[in-house]
Amino acid sequence: MTTETGARGRRGEARPWPRRLAALSGWRRLGLAALFGGLASLAMPPLYLLPLLVPAFVGAFWLLDGVSKGRQAALLGWAFGTGHFAVGLYWVGHAFLVDAERFGFAMPFAVGGLAAGLALFPALAFWITARSGLKGAARVLCFATAWLLGEGLRSWVLTGFPWNLMGSVWAFSAEAIQLSAVGGVWLLSLMTVTAATAPALLAERQGRRRRIWGFVAVALLLPALSWGYGAWRLAGAPAAGTDKVEEVRLRLVQPSIPQHLKWRRDLRPEHVRNQMRMSLAPGFEDRTHIIWAETAIPYLLSAEPVLQRELAAVVPPGGFLIAGALRVEADKPEGQIWNSLYALDDGGRIAATFDKVHLVPFGEYTPLRDLLGLAKLTAGSRDFSPGTGLKTIDLPGLPAFSPLICYEIIFPGKVTAPEAKAGEAAGKVSPRWLLNVTNDAWFGDSSGPHQHFASARMRAVEEGIPLIRVANNGISAVVDSYGRILDQINLNDRGIIDTELPEAAKARTIYSHAGNWLYLVELFLSTCVIFVLRRFV
Numbered sequence: 001m002t003t004e005t006g007a008r009g010r011r012g013e014a015r016p017w018p019r020r021l022a023a024l025s026g027w028r029r030l031g032l033a034a035l036f037g038g039l040a041s042l043a044m045p046p047l048y049l050l051p052l053l054v055p056a057f058v059g060a061f062w063l064l065d066g067v068s069k070g071r072q073a074a075l076l077g078w079a080f081g082t083g084h085f086a087v088g089l090y091w092v093g094h095a096f097l098v099d100a101e102r103f104g105f106a107m108p109f110a111v112g113g114l115a116a117g118l119a120l121f122p123a124l125a126f127w128i129t130a131r132s133g134l135k136g137a138a139r140v141l142c143f144a145t146a147w148l149l150g151e152g153l154r155s156w157v158l159t160g161f162p163w164n165l166m167g168s169v170w171a172f173s174a175e176a177i178q179l180s181a182v183g184g185v186w187l188l189s190l191m192t193v194t195a196a197t198a199p200a201l202l203a204e205r206q207g208r209r210r211r212i213w214g215f216v217a218v219a220l221l222l223p224a225l226s227w228g229y230g231a232w233r234l235a236g237a238p239a240a241g242t243d244k245v246e247e248v249r250l251r252l253v254q255p256s257i258p259q260h261l262k263w264r265r266d267l268r269p270e271h272v273r274n275q276m277r278m279s280l281a282p283g284f285e286d287r288t289h290i291i292w293a294e295t296a297i298p299y300l301l302s303a304e305p306v307l308q309r310e311l312a313a314v315v316p317p318g319g320f321l322i323a324g325a326l327r328v329e330a331d332k333p334e335g336q337i338w339n340s341l342y343a344l345d346d347g348g349r350i351a352a353t354f355d356k357v358h359l360v361p362f363g364e365y366t367p368l369r370d371l372l373g374l375a376k377l378t379a380g381s382r383d384f385s386p387g388t389g390l391k392t393i394d395l396p397g398l399p400a401f402s403p404l405i406c407y408e409i410i411f412p413g414k415v416t417a418p419e420a421k422a423g424e425a426a427g428k429v430s431p432r433w434l435l436n437v438t439n440d441a442w443f444g445d446s447s448g449p450h451q452h453f454a455s456a457r458m459r460a461v462e463e464g465i466p467l468i469r470v471a472n473n474g475i476s477a478v479v480d481s482y483g484r485i486l487d488q489i490n491l492n493d494r495g496i497i498d499t500e501l502p503e504a505a506k507a508r509t510i511y512s513h514a515g516n517w518l519y520l521v522e523l524f525l526s527t528c529v530i531f532v533l534r535r536f537v
Contacts, residue, residue: 017062017203018062018065018200018203021059021062021063021065021066022062022063022065022066023066024063024066025066029063029066029076029079030075030076030079031079032059032063033060033063033076033077033079033080033083034079034080034082034083034086035083036055036056036057036059036060036063036080036083037056037060037079037080037081037082037083037084037085037087037119037122038083038084038086038087039052039055039056040052040053040056040057040080040084040196041083041084041085041087041088041164042087043056043169044088044164044168044169044447044451045168045169045171045172045447045450045451045453045454046447046450046451047447048169048171048172050169053169053192053196054196054199056196057193057196057197057200058196058197058199058200060076060080060126061140061143061197061200062200062203063076064076064126064129064130064143067130069130070127070130070131071127072130073126073127073129073130073131074123074124074126074127075123076126077119077122077123077124077125077126077127078116078119078120078122078123078126079119080119080122080126081115081118081119081120081121081122081123082115082116082119083115084115084119084122085114085115085118085119085164086111086112086115088164088447088451089111089114089115089118089163089164089448090111090446090447091443091444091446091447091448092110092111092114092443092448093107093108093110093111094442094443094444094446094448095363095442095443096110097444098259098260098442099260110362118154118161121150121151121153121154122147122150124146124149124150124153125143125146125147125149125150126143126146128142128146128149129142129143129146134530134534136201136204136208136212136215136533136537137198137201137211137212137215137533137537138530138531138533138534138537140194140197140198140200140201140215140219141194141526141529141530141533142530143193143197144190144193144194144197144526145190145523145526145527145530147166147189147190147193148186148189148190148193148519148522148523148526149523151165151166151186151189152186152516152519152523155411155412159358159359159361160358160411162410162411162412162455163407163410163451163455164451165185165186165189165412165455166188166189166192166193167180167185167186167187167188167189167191167192167458168185168451168454168455168458169192170188170192170223170226171454171455171457171458173227173230174230174234174482174483174484175227175230175231175234176223176226176227176230177230177457177458177461177483178226178229178230178233178234178461178482178483179191179226179229179230180458180461180462180511181233181461181462181464181509181510181511182509182510182511183510183511183518183522184412184413184462184511184516184518184519185412185458185462186412186516186518186519186522187518187522188226190522190526191222191223191226192223194219194222195219195220195222195223198215198216198219198220199216199220201215201216202216208537211536211537212537214537215533215537233482234482234484237482237505238503240480240482240484240486241480241486241502243480243502243503244500244501244502244503245399245432245500245501245502245503247288247397248288248289248397248398248399248500248501249286249287249288249289249498249499249500249501250287250288250289250290250291250468250497250498250499250500250501251279251283251284251287251289251290251291251496251497251498251499252291252468252470252476252478252489252496252497252499253275253278253279253290253291253292253293253296253470253496254293254470254471254472254473254474254476254489254493254494254495254496254497255271255274255275255278255293255296255472255494256441256472256473256474256492256493256494257271257274257441257472257473258441258473259439259441259442262295262298262439262441262472263298268298268299271298272297272298272299272307272311275292275296276311276313276314278496279292279314279321279496280313280314281496283498284314284316285316286498287316287319287498288316288318288319288397288398289316289319289320289321289322289398290314290315290316290319290320290321290322290323291321291322291323291435291437291468291470292321292322292323292324292437292470293323293324293437293438293439293470293471293472293476294324294339294341294405294406294437294438294439294471294472295324295325295326295339295439295472296323296324296325296437296472297311297323297324297325297342298325299325299326300325300326300327300328300337301325301326301327301340301342301350302325302327302328302329302340302342302350302353303328305348308344308348308349308350309347309348310348311323311344311348312344312345312346312347312348315344315345315346315348316346317346318346318396318397319345319346319397319398320343320344320345320346320351320395320398321342321343321344322341322342322343322344322435322437323341323342323344323437324339324340324341324342324405324437324439325340325342326338326339326340327339327340327342327353327355335382336385337382337384337385338355338356338384338385338387339355339356339359339364339384339405339406340353340354340355340356340387340405341353341354341356341403341405341435341437343393343395351395352393352395354387354391354393354403354405355385355386355387355388356384356386356387356405356406356408357386357387357388357389357390357408358386358407358408358411359384359386360406360407363442364383364384365383365384366383389417389418390402390404390408390414390415390416390417390418391403391417392416392417392419392428392429392430392431394429399432399433399501400429400430400431400432401431401432401433401434401435401468402415402416402417402431402433402434402435403435403437404434404435404436404437405436405437405438406437406438406439407438407452408436409434409436409438409452409455409456409459409467409469410452410455410456410459412458412459412462412516412519413462413511413515413516413519414516415434415459415463416430416431416434416463417431431465432465432503432504433465433466433467433468433501433502433504434456434459434460434463434465434466434467434468435467435468435469435470436456436467436468436469436470437469437470437471438452438469438470438471438472439471439472439473440452440471440472440473440474440475440491441472441473445491445492449471449473449474449475449491450475450491452475453469453475453477456469456479457479457483457485458483460479460480460481460482460483461481461482461483461509462509462511462512463481463509463511463512464481464504464505464507464508464509464512465481465504465505465512466478466479466480466481466501466502466503466504467479468499468501473491473492474489474490474491474492474493475488475489475490475491476488476489476497477489477497478497478499478502479502480502481502481503481504481505482505486499486502487499
């Protein structure tokens with residue numbers, strides 16, 4: 001007769017479900033891992049189904065218990081990551097349907113290839129956890145720390161793509177994201193994965209059960225403590241919308257031009273005229289500056305002096321029109337072109353420019369173009385050139401700001417020029433606000449623009465300075481230095497926002513001082529705690 005203990009073998013301490021999952025192998029194991037990964041992505045914006053993180057990470061953790069080799073663990077993590085990114089980044093495929101005749105065939109390869117490539121980072125987390133040989137609470141924190149390591153590498157390798165970092169799941173609540181002012185989105189990610197994975201230990205029947213239950217309780221309490229800290233921080237902040245810069249009154253213009261019409265030669269003049277009419281709508285006389293979106297002016301503006309003078313009609317006296325357009329320079333090598341932001345004064349003169357630094361692969365340039373023979377998705381045959389670096393623009397009558405084009409806003413700790421960190425004490429001008437201009441019309445009515453906006457809000461909290469965001473089709477918004485949304489235009493709506501510029505927080509945040517050094521500190525401290533847990537829990 002086979003006893004219950006004998007049937008369980010070396011996993012006698014586990015309850016039935018963990019044992020069943022750990023016993024899976026082959027395609028069943030990998031398929032379920034991919035399903036769990038996809039489930040975890042549903043906690044991302046705009047759904048924010050946070051409770052699904054628990055079955056997703058607990059299930060993946062139990063699957064990992066059935067793996068004995070590092071290579072198998074890496075494959076399991078790769079399957080989890082592929083499902084996670086395929087569901088979370090499905091919207092990338094919309095860009096290939098704007099010109100479906102030319103690029104539609106590539107949509108499944110692009111989404112699948114992107115998901116498979118990004119899945120290498122979760123694969124690393126699973127591999128490290130399996131190779132560590134740790135058990136119990138130490139194993140859970142090892143997994144969360146290894147996940148954080150993967151997110152950091154994902155933000156850096158091959159220019160980086162820190163989209164949908166796990167800490168982004170809290171962007172639905174201003175209170176819940178205040179912790180990023182201390183440790184960046186990284187600290188939220190570490191907390192989230194720890195809390196979501198810890199309940200897996202409740203299936204353990206043997207060992208130091210009281211200590212294990214205590215660890216699980218603390219892990220699950222972390223999000224509540226984080227929210228409590230956020231509520232306390234906001235309670236000490238000025239009421240939303242009350243702390244404003246005097247004599248700076250902005251008008252943000254969201255024309256919502258469909259992407260397939262944006263670059264049609266016969267429609268370009270009307271696109272510009274339409275935005276000029278929106279800029280001059282009633283209330284214009286009280287505005288000091290007008291802001292348009294990324295590539296809002298569908299011309300090589302630097303080579304169009306007549307258009308520059310015409311645009312002066314929408315510049316308030318003594319103010320500026322800040323708008324996106326392409327840029328070339330006569331004295332630069334032939335073929336160079338930049339995705340740029342311009343500031344035009346009331347005489348139509350170019351007062352400042354900024355060239356986008358982080359270009360989108362296959363969108364704005366084609367890696368290995370000669371080898372692959374592929375064209376980029378955006379208009380024109382030439383690849384864009386990257387700018388020389390982030391900068392602070394300081395214009396008369398306007399507090400200095402850090403311009404960011406499109407997804408440059410998603411990089412934690414990299415949204416202001418390096419020299420700006422030195423601040424005024426070193427004779428440098430520090431930005432008092434972030435300006436993010438973007439065109440998310442490529443991605444239609446999908447999750448992508450919502451995820452983009454959530455990431456942008458996180459940067460405002462991290463840096464302790466407000467965010468002005470102007471998007472062609474949304475989401476345009478005014479966000480204060482605590483991540484609170486003061487006004488916004490929803491996705492695919494057409495409209496304007498008249499707003500005063502919020503003030504920066506009175507004191508710089510810890511994260512704005514230390515930047516991504518804090519990421520390394522968090523990895524180190526978490527590793528130290530793992531060694532403590534290994535001995536006592």
